[in-house]
Amino acid sequence: MAAIDPDAVFWDIGGVIVNLESIQSGHRSFVESLLEEYQSPLPPAEALETWRSALGEYFRGGEGTEYRTAREGYHVAIDEILSGSADEADWEPLFQRIHDDHAEPNDGAVETIRRLSEGEFHLGVISDVDDEEGERLLKTFGVRQHFDSYTSSEAVGYKKPDRRMFETALEKAGVEAEQAVMIGDRYANDIEGADAVGMTTISYGAEDGPAVDYHVDDLREILTLVGMEE
Structure with a gap:
């Protein structure tokens, strides 16, 4: 596998650092x-389908790449399930506890991040995950301190593939797009978005396409790509 020599390496969170199945399990x-806390008679399967449907509709309701917080989406979904009878102060601690208990990193993610932090790269995050949730996940996995920058859609106001996400991250890192790498799992959002501004792309689970420069099945392969391992 041919090595590349980047000045900055950027990671997506959902689907790359964090295992999405673990998040879905937490949900x-x-x-x-x-349902148990509020003694709801709604069957669990029906409630889960309502949750997924309400969240999907909420996110589809945004215009273009305008950012919508997942936190507000959770409000909408819970209101649908419990007919508006739950207050955030009551359900949010429960959500955070269960979310943190279930969240797991993808195999090799923590090891690779720690190894990359030993190199002479700017290590950054470019994520659509809400600020608070993303920061908490990285701290839970013990890797937040290894990142030099954190660029979120919540802070920028737009979600990937909006070029403003990538340009903001590059500006924070003080590097040109040609010297930066983006690791992502969604082709249209992470890969095409990064490619459009001139970044090198590494696909981890994203569909194949012309915007993919490299593909890895194991995140530890990135260490070989950037020349840290033979």
Whole structure:
């Protein structure tokens, strides 16, 4: 595998650092706990489908790449399930506890981030995850301190593939796009978005396409790509 020599390496969170199945498992557990806490007669399967449907509709309701917080989406979904009878002060601690208990990193993510932090790269995050949730995930996995910058859609106001996300991250890092790498799992958002501004792209689970420069099945392969391992 040919090595590249970047000045900055940027990571997506959802689907790259964090395992999405673990997040989905946490959401299932939260919905079940919510029904029990509020003694709702709604069957768990129906409540989970309502949760997923409400969240999907909420996110589709945004215009273009305008950012919509997941936190507000959770409000909408919970109101649908419990007919507006739950207050955030009551359900948010439960959600955070269950979310943190279930969240798991993808295999090799923590090891690779720690190894990359030993190199002479700017290590950054470019993520659509809400600020608070993303920061908490990175701290839970013990890797937040290894990142030099954190660029979120919540702070920028737009979600990937909006070029403002990538340009903001590059400005923070003080590097040109040609010397930066983006690791992502969504082709249209992470890969095409980064490619459009001139970044090198590494696909981890994203579909193949002309915007993919490199593909890895194991995140540890990135260490070989950037010349830290033979």
